[in-house]
Amino acid sequence: MKRIIFISLIISSIFNINVQAQWIQGSSTLYYNGGNVGIGCESPSATLKVHGGDFPVIELSNPNQKMQIAIATQDGFFAGAAKAGDAVIRKLGSSHNILLYMPGNSGDGSSGIKFGDEKNGVFMGIYNNKTVRLDGILYATEVRVQANAWADEVFEKDYNLRTLGEVEAFIEKYKHLPEIPAQSDIVGKDYNVAEMNRLLLKKVEELSLYVISQEKRIRQLEKKQPVRRKR
Secondary structure, eight states: OHHHHHHHHHHHHHHOOOOEEEEEETTEEEEEETTEEEESSSSOSSSEEEOOTTSOEEEEEOSSEEEEEEEOSSTTSSSTTOOTTOEEEEEEESOOOOOOOOOOGGGOSOOEEEEEETTTEEEEEEETTTEEEESSOOOOSOOOOOOSOOOGGGGSTTOOOOOHHHHHHHHHHHSSOTTSOOHHHHTTSOOOHHHHHHHHHHHHHHHHHHHHHHHHHHHHHHHHSOOOOOO
8 A cells, every 4th residue: 555655646746647645544544635745634735734633743753852843732732831722842852952053154144033923024033143133022030241341440540530520511512421322322223231331330430439529528628617516
């Protein structure tokens, strides 16, 4: 029976003849219809259609590993967090990694793994130039950014701290703090989060020095004023 159906598939492929074939073994049935192959489903409507009843699973395996593509027909099937109707891809064996890979293309950003839907189009992409683009809102319990510089040079003795008068003059002229980008340079554009954090910290540290300096001046003035004695 296997030889007959194999020959039928070859004839159909070579001469483009609409051949219908059926191979039955136990409770599983393989159907072939006009170039479409169906497993467990008659008259397949796709190039390959697998119908597994209550447990539809496609599995690629070797003696030690297997990867499954399945549809959870009930909550928790194939994945603990799965809801009924969810598609699940899982890897079982000594390694649980699922690797999505693409050619390097010289790292030019022309290739990527993208996510989208009919309403929003592509709203997220991971590209081959180590760039992730998200057109939407990111929710996270923690975000870590690796910084290559910090702002503690403000506390070095040779740091050139502007006077408050110089800061005031700069603000009156440019309408923003020294070293901090203007609104026109930020709104609607991208910027380096790590660098912006460094600049904001630098302003906080400078402000701390101004406050300390003012505190010292207040104490000196208090010492110079005569102490009034109670009568």
